[in-house]
Amino acid sequence: MSRPSSRRRSYDQYCAVARSLDVVGDRWALLIVRELLAGPRRYTDLHADLPGVSTDMLATRLKDLEQSGVTLRRKLPAPSSAYVYELTSRGREVLPVLQALGEWGAAELGERRPTDAVRAHWLALPLLRGLSALGEPGTVEVRLDEGQFHVRVDAGEPVYGEGPWPGPDAPDVRLTLDAAAGDALARGELSVADAVRGGNVQVTGDGPLAKALGR
Structure with a gap:
């Protein structure tokens, strides 16, 4: 080769x-x-x-x-x-460039194809965009069918990571969602707040970011 x-x-x-x-x-x-x-x-x-x-x-x-x-x-x-x-x-x-590109390309996703590879943390950037729009900083642990990842909403670097929140303190928010909800968020069909209000996402936490999600 x-x-x-x-x-x-x-x-x-x-x-x-x-x-x-x-x-x-x-x-x-x-x-x-x-x-x-x-x-x-x-x-x-x-x-x-x-x-x-x-x-x-x-x-x-x-x-x-x-x-x-x-x-x-x-x-x-x-x-x-x-x-x-x-x-x-x-x-x-390059982060905002990738986020803008992801937002523009969300309409191209459609339903998952049999040949599509999937990683849980690929949802991190669209989810981070939606969480940032709430205006409250914090750390978020996300649980999906495919695995776990965590994001920092205006809370330092790196902006996301694989696996549970590394601590030492607990994350401000824990989100649990199934593959269908994750796909809808990735395609831009649901906002994070709407997904929570509709019961598509379970939220654990009691800080300002959790309360913003619960409104």
Whole structure:
């Protein structure tokens, strides 16, 4: 198998959109950024959560993003010998772009196809957008049929992560929803607040964010 070329191509247009696409417009680049919004990830973790990407392509895109100042690679402190990839401050600025792209593309989702891969944390960005609209910061643990993830609503970095809320304190809110409710939220057919009021999402918590969800 031939290795993808590492030579970067440019649109050679004096336009900010074109320059942006020079950096993150290649296939898989934005999805790598989406995964790294969860914080530092090992290469094997990234490969597992990007079904369909080849090992050569992933390595090439990570190298491209590092050269562009979007990501960096660092070695974890002893006793670990693993390397992780993470976003730079420049890379984290792509978050609103991904959210806007996700909002625009929600109409393209439709029903799940038999060939569609699914990861619980892929709901994090559309859910975060809906939670942010409530105007209350906080930490949220989300339980789905496919697994668990957590998000921070205007509460620091990283903006989301896989698995239960890591603590040490309990999250401000726990949300439990089934696959149908998750899909409806991803497609933009339900807002988070409407899903709660309609009984599609169970809410645990008593802080300001929980109360905002319960109105």
